[in-house]
Amino acid sequence: MNPLCTPRDHTFSRRSFLGGGLSWLASPVLAEAMKQKDKQVLFVWLDGGMSQLETWDPKPNTEFGGPFRSIKTSVPGVHFCELMPKLAKQMHKLCVVRSLCTKDNAHSSGVDRIQRGDPKNRGVPYPHFGAGVAKLLGPGSSGLPPYVWIKPGSGGFRAEDAGFLGPKYGSLAFGDGKPPENLLRHPDISADQDAARNELRQMLDQRFAKQREKRVVEANASVFDMAEKLMARADIFDTTKLPERDRDRYGRHDFGQHMLVARQMLEAGVRFVKVTSYGWDTHGDNFNAHATMVPKFDQAFSAMLEDLEASGLLKNTLVICLSEFGRTPRINGHVGRDHWPEAWSIAMAGHGVNHGLVIGETNARGTEVKSQAHDIGALFHTWYHALGIDSHHVEFDNAGQPLPIAHDDMLPIKEALA
């Protein structure tokens, strides 16, 4: 138990459990969730770069601190920006790292480097964290696709996310949290006809496989496997049957509803769920932008933490929230903050990480990391360790060439690990 917990924290949890969680406690979904003990990951990606100063690392009333106040959190001495009142009440569940110092200040390369862990250059594209987890931990007992991505806009299969692991470990993106088109068997096709068609397909696949690379064939087969599993679990996309109150708690905006779909995916046992929110690249009107977006993030992310805790899933789910970088302390002429990899923050919760903890410190102006700085490679080590994978000994197999799963020269952040 977190030594920093107070009786009040438990009152809050109980209240939220009784108020928000009971409606779905009796559902088959929960029963499934409670049974399922596989380690899982929720990876929340705020694309474009959320400002650390308007969220996790406020510097109120300082030169670059911006207009907002800070507020107390459930952990004494830790403050968040006033735009995150709900998460402030859940700080005791969080591990916030305020000492990120990464290398890339461009989106085009930064997104990739952060999501691939920025390892040493081996001349091959490294897998995204989700693909690495899918490879190392497999799909889990649910059999559902191991790496799914809920995002605004279009969906599809993204083989490139898997890097050298091969397309089989790519992400399956569900645009707007919706299932792939024509997922379900057409009503005019009987189960027998469908089975016969699959038999024919498999026969043709075997012929195809003789002339193709193994990983391509595997990827091809895995797509059909995924489709089959998803056909059986089309219910995980449907949030309409959830109580209205649940849908309100997450927020009726895109991000809220996508997080709700993500919750259903986690409950169904998907190994790695990534949720993306776009539009955080606030080079202009930064404060008004964060004033409208951060409360929506606060609402959905805190509802997710509440529900994962209430269902018991938080114990085996590693929750990570980050961007490709933070935002500059100085304010440009468009009232915006630009890209800032020098000193920024991420938040984690759940399986394998300590909670109620802030790691690292930036200086009073927010312009430098004052404590030991951490690059993304250290975070990859930390996350793999949190999932029970020894990142210094376990290796990827790149067609016979062993490659480290995280940056060779970096170490996990020990304080972060439970």
Place this chain on the structure above:
Amino acid sequence: MNLEPKQIAEFKSEHQISAARFSSDGSVLATAGYEPVVRRWQFDGKTLTPLPSLAGFHGYSTAIAFQPKQPQLFCADSWGQLRCCEGEKTLWQHDTAHDGWLRQIAVSPDGSRIATCGKDQFVRVWESATGKKLAEHQASEDVYALTIGESIVFGDMRGRIESWDFDLKQKLRSFDGSALYKLDRIQDLGGLCVLLLIDGGKTLLAAGTTPQNGATPQSIPTILHFDCASGKLAKTFTHGTNKEGYIHDLVLHPTGCLMAVSAGTPGSGMLFLTNPADPEPFHVNTQMANCHALALHPEGKHFVVTSTNRDSNGNGKSLAKDGQYKTNSSPLHLFEC
């Protein structure tokens, strides 16, 4: 005959300025900006000389307004403080006039009342002499702008604009400024920056921008003209490209022309003067980057525009010549008409 302003001087400021106003006698310029300080400058017709600043604010100083016929200055900050000063002396102060970001202050034409609005969704009316709260109204969103004529007019993030009689606690009129709002992904883009009554209160102007995209907004400066009697939109004025962005300040010159400044993509922005009935401005100055405030001297012959240094943006750790992390500032440009 149209004005042809010429810049006659430029003064340095080490800070970024978002609001500027002259006192009623024209001897003092006050500025607010991205610091918890209200700065004051002595104006002698040719130069601006720094006066002692007003400290004790928090976050950003956000709004300033002078009494129309007296020296009192009303100023506010982003943590909700509202203060009335005469010179350096505080006459009255509310530390939490609003819960958080107090966005604008407007003074009634007779100077007896002031109105304030804020992110807490409230519009409040105060007795200007004492600071006594006279009335309040809760809107449904963050209230971005307000002005006072015969009634109090305020507009919110979504461009919903209403005029109210606060004595009767009654809404008088609604104005549809939704053209100044857009939802982009999960960002509410509020484009309303200034409300201004002209033609003796017959016309309401809602100025700002027509938002096109979030995150890094690119949008065209816009002024909506409303007929106050009917509430109907009479005209939409736009000028510039989508780089020029937001009209951050708009004032009425005694000759009847409108003076506006805008800021958009770093490095761009403008000062323009236009007659309300005209489709195009008669004077445009794009020499200053990212202009945020325009203070018109009461005698109408001078005005000050605050801009931003041209290299105000940049990813990563830009260092100044002294090796320190770069900061931005707002030059003050003095114009003569």
